Amino acid sequence: MKGKIRDEGILFKTIKFRETSLILKVFLKYRGMISILAKGIRKKPENDLLNSLYTYEFTLYEPQEDGLYLLSEFTLLKEFNLFDNLPAWTAAECAAELYTQIIIPPEENTAYYDLLQNYLDYLKKRGENAILLWWRFLLRIFIRLGIALPLDSCANCNKKKVKIVAREKGTGRLICAECLKEANYPEYYEVLTSSASQILHLLPQIGDYLDKIHPDSQSVEQLNHLFSDHYTNHFRKPLKLRSLEILSQFYQ
Ligand SMILES: [Zn+2]
Incomplete structure (x- = not known):
């Protein structure tokens, strides 16, 4: 893994990966479309905070080559809670x-x-x-x-x-x-x-x-x-x- 980066992005979708992890498809403001590996997140309480079309600030480890970014942490910036429409x-x-x-x-x-x-x-x-x-x-x-x-x-x-x-x-x-x-x-x-x-x-x-x-x-x-x-x-x-x-x- 290379250095840490911080960027805001819109979560497009989450895909279950292995037993406890997720892959997040995200459109980042400065880096565009990327995939993030969120290791073990399905066992953690912050899993409930991840929703499609919500905006987050992500702290990520850059991949060595074309691989996945690795999630370090994230905070919610904006909801898109239109579940009733x-x-x-x-x-x-x-x-x-x-x-x-x-x-x-x-x-x-x-x-x-x-x-x-x-x-x-x-x-x-x-x-x-x-x-x-x-x-x-x-x-x-x-x-x-x-x-x-x-x-x-x-x-x-x-x-x-x-x-x-x-x-x-x-x-x-x-x-x-x-x-x-x-x-x-x-x-x-x-x-x-x-x-x-x-x-x-x-x-x-x-x-x-x-x-x-x-x-x-x-x-x-x-x-x-x-x-x-x-x-x-x-x-x-x-x-x-x-x-x-x-x-x-x-x-x-
Ligand atoms: Zn004409």
Whole structure:
């Protein structure tokens, strides 16, 4: 083992290891995603203090090579006690799952960490219609990843501040009513529900509309497809989040 380090981090999940130990999957503010071996912790009282999506300050021994960090001690910094609001809880899990799938450059760890902390804080403060906050979070992640999704400009005629009425299947491209009317292959497009179209328009300021918009199942499906198609189109790999499937079921 090398020297001791101290860093704050969000606990994503714990995995039982051997008889009495745990492996903690944690996103650290300065070091990003790491795995920590917590030796013998299941026999100790502080085991009860470890909860997913809570924030801690960790004191750790660095691994020699690519191995596990070793837990020295930790203190609780922030709770995420949304156990009575399953949709908001699941929306938070979507973010944790997303962070295990995207590639975060080390110099951007702090930016991603702050984005996630803001998101968790917002979910705690405003838990209703959490899927709206999830989409806004994803929008911000896309900007960070360098694949911003323009929500009010038509991908076909490039007009800005137009009403978006349809999405191109499989690409995440959004188009306006005029372009849809003139499309040679209308079957390539899916017409968005008026609710989905409205959500896209309001998404950057969706915090002001959380109690006014209740997405129906069709709009949820359309918008999930839109975001995952946009991601896949850029990274050539699917964005499959188990937690998002669960979250979507709250809007059936
Ligand atoms: Zn257009």
